[in-house]
Amino acid sequence: MASQSRKGGVSLPDRRNPKSGGGGAASIISRISQSEIVSRGRQAACDGAYVAKKLLKSTGKAAWIAGTTFLVLVVPLIIEMDREQQLNDLELQQATLLGAPPK
């Protein structure tokens, strides 16, 4: 709550009566901002922000796990297959150049 203050701390001031257009206890702005639709809308926006933040965090976590797992499991494999491919190409080239090696 905004009006609770810690010892020696600074707290927000109490909510003053909002400036009213027509005077009286219930002004237009306060009526709108306390109406049902707006408070529902605010609640939905809060929930939406919460869910979006959680989704972003879990997507980030999943991306991290997938990325590091790919780096450890797949990248050495690609590198080794590429080297094997180069070695095969070299041997094939040498075989065509010099003739097949005697068995």
Next chain:
Amino acid sequence: MASTTVKTEQHDQPPKEKVVEKVDYLNLPCPIPYEEIHREALMSLKPDVFEGFRFEFNKGLSPQFALTHSVSMGVTEIPSQSPETIKIPTAQYEFGANFMDPKLMLLGRVLTDGRLNARVKWDFTDNFSLKANALLVNEPHMSHGMFNFDYKGTDYRAQFQMGNGALFGANYIQSVSPHLSLGGEVFWAGQHRKSGIGYAARYNTDKMVATGQVASTGMVALGYVHKVSEKVKKFDFVHCLVWDLYDEFLRPFFKLQVSLASDFMYNYMSRDVTASAGYDYILRQARLRGKIDSNGCVSAFLEERLNMGLNFILSAELDHSKKDYKFGFGLTVGQ
């Protein structure tokens, strides 16, 4: 002068007709020893990942006798009660001597902290063999040793084990068909007053090996290893990467052996389940093993041949659930 012609690809043999052979039940092959029943799965799925630096030097003094010197600097983990593991940096030097004869094998290793490991394997007849294994440490009552007596029959193997702490065990495995072998074991541990019985089965063909093992200690272990090695068209890296991932990773090219392994372990006493899957690529210049686990653990182990007698090792283990990452590299010199 003979003219040299470039040999085009030729078939090794004309294709044979598939002959259905009648199974000769009196002449079955000898099965694999009981303790090696999971051998293929273990070789592919459990490389010794390490953390830190490792250097090994093998020097052969004669065709049968060799010395090894090994230095390893890294971190060892101590199991602790808190969820975080305690890691202590250690460094050690290990000296070892091997004597390999067709009939007799002797192996000894000494470490700087005083541990001595010795192994003997002696085939004193064609069918009988004796194995012994000892580990001596400085702390009292922590050393242990084990003797195994093996008998190899025509299509069965039997083994009797004796260890310190009044540990006795026996196991027996028999070939039931050219592909299937079944076995069982019993053991009794006097020190802990425990006894147990277990059964194992192994089915293997040229292309695959399936094993299963159940024990009364609550362990159920199943394993499956599939060997893929075919001759395929020339490998096009970019094309395969874009169009067909299966072609890239599972279809190897000449002189390439790939094993895909998967493993399932279940303990019905403690309700602990672990499944893992991995691959083992044996290329001409390198050997790469990778594994992923259901505990969120990913590990890879690469041995690359830099030169004749010089091997470079890289190991990585990422444990995503405990956020524990271990990386190691090393060099192996010698035959």
